[in-house]
Amino acid sequence: MKVVLGRKTVLSNPLALKVYPPGQLKVSGSGDGADATAVSLDELAFVRGRRLNGDRSVYIGEDVPVEVELWIDEKLRDSRVFWPELNFNQVSFRDFQSANPENPRFSGYPQQRRAVHDGRRYTVHVFRSVIIPLAAGKIAGSVEAKMRLRIPVQKRRRNTTSMWDDDFFDGIFSRAREVDHSVRFDFPDLTVKALPEAPSGAYFLGLLGSWKVEYTTDQQVFRAGNPFTLELKISGNGSSDVLQAPELNLPGFRIYPPEIKRDAGSASIRYAVIPLRAGEATIALNTAVFDLVSEKYQIFKFERKITIDQAQEGVADSGVGQPRIEGAAEQSESVRARDAADKPASNILYLKKISDGGVNLPLYFNNLLWLLILLMIGPLCFLVNEARWLRRERMNSRPALLRRRNALGRRRKILRKLRKAEPEQFNKLVQDEVVPYLNDLLGQPPGTTATELAQKVQNRDLAECLKNSGEAGFMPGTVVPNHDELKKRILRLLKKTVFVWCVLVFATLHGGEMEDAEAAAFNAYDRGDFNAAAEYFRSRLDAQRPNPAILYNLGNALCQSGDLAGSLVCYEKAHLLAPRDNDIIENLNFVRRQLMQPEVGQIRNPYDLLIHIVEMFRPDQWLLVAAAAWSCLWLLATLRRRLGFNRKVFSLLLLLFIFFLALAACSFQFGGKYSGKxxxxxxxxxxxxxxxxxxxxxxxxxxxxxxxxxxxxxxxxxxxxxxxxxxxxxxxxxxxxxxx
Structure with a gap:
């Protein structure tokens, strides 16, 4: 390189650069000075991998544990290691989300150990994962790892006798440079075999390994219409993530969707089963699992003959205490009518008096007026208060305006005194009250006399009255003509009245007596003619303004007649319209229990509590709460000058929480229960x-x-x-x- 400095030109010594391929950078390995051995980065840091099942072939769906080891020379202290990346085709990975949320593909954070390789000491970081083959054939795989190595900089030994030139300080203040390094390892091909065909007459549960299946029922005595539970208890060694519930096909039984629970080394499948008719029946179910040791299917058989008794008297025939079973033995119309007339109505399925309080659709029409009022009253109060405050500030900064305002406040008092004043007191009252009032009103200096004020008043009649009153006050011999006329003239000139009217509209509610048709429907329900009562309540339904009481009564009639699905629809709709009605909730849970469904309003954890709070109001009612919080925020802004700092902050945070909670609850409900989906x-x-x-x-x-x-x-x-x-x-x- 040529360097020119003024007239002098200097040519530097040649500099040679050597570029190494990735991973082949030479660094000092051992020894000092010229005797140091140069090794590549691939020798100082590398990756190895292995399958813990050895070289044997595996089956589709079998767990294959994989172990990855990152080897880093101990001299490369403080090097940073990242999660390795496993690359396999046609496999899925076991999900370790609960144990390792940072990287669910690995069973946990890496373990460390010390090892010696080729005469060097290494720190080994061990990662473990599990792959599950999805297809038969050869599966290739590899692992790639990235790391950031800290390579210490080798310093030359100084030939000096200074006491400060000590190698001890080189160990404390030594320097290092960081180098990004990538390594890769290719796994041997994995041979995957397809599972043999499952034996006929047995349902394959999808489990591979050593498993055992037991069958149990929670009852020993069976009755038509009474549900019982059939449970499959599964225990053993292997993964239960791929467990599949068999589809039961039992003639003469109603079977509800199964409930599956999976744990480490165990699982269970529970079926809710309802016998449809009395008599002899057989429950048969054969399941199979694949044993990896014997490489054969292991079949678990279950066959049990049971006797189903008749339903209990007064329970199966009620249509209320037990669900109505399709396909059960049908009764004749005469027997059913006789039983309906004789049996008493359930103590919770009573009817409600129908009021005119229907719910408008769309829902926001119900509180539209109050919604608009609350949205406007807060900003309006804020604007009025700000206008008053600005006016007060302007008054305080301008004494003339303040005097005029105070004068206007004394006007009515002065007028009352003038009306009641006697003739001999009138002139004195004008001097003491009227003249100061006019001085303040017209902005004249305090102490201006009536005569001086008369010269500045533009109204001739008022000026003449003030002049006569002033002359009478300072010249006792002066006679003022007709005190009554002067009194009327002053009152007429001073009198100004402003009336402000506020009109409030109150809505009144009125109720009427029960109509004859409604009374007939109630009587039909009481005597057991539930179909006639249901027809009347169905005729009263209004699609634009549904009434929760009518839906509730219709649900009662349908439930008593045995139509549990229809009554469930009515109760669900009534619950949407009146979410806090305890009668509706109680009857809704009653029907849900008959249909083997979970009850509403049950609080078992904090999430259930949050959902319960959200469902206490309809979306339009949550909008009303948000509007009220909006109005209160403006009122808080109006009163901000009168509240302390802590109170203002607390009130602001509380109102903002209520406001956003109401909006979130409204959005949640419109996207959920009230979406019509x-x-x-x-x-x-x-x-x-x-x-x-x-x-x-x-x-x-x-x-x-x-x-x-x-x-x-x-x-x-x-x-x-x-x-x-x-x-x-x-x-x-x-x-x-x-x-x-």
Missing amino acids: TAVVMRDATPLLSLPSESSGKIERTIPAGMKVKIIELRRDWVRVRLDRFEGWMKTDGIQALKL
């Missing part, structure tokens, strides 16, 4: 098809009456719904949407 299955054993066609669609499963499904798509006479993890098509006449 939830429906109730109205017929028992309704098929869920894979396609919107009865001829080409495959039956995925059957859904009992009363189950809730989520509507995803509408297509002519078909609707696509979701229930748990199942999706399929149903006829639109088989469900009823919970839409207001």
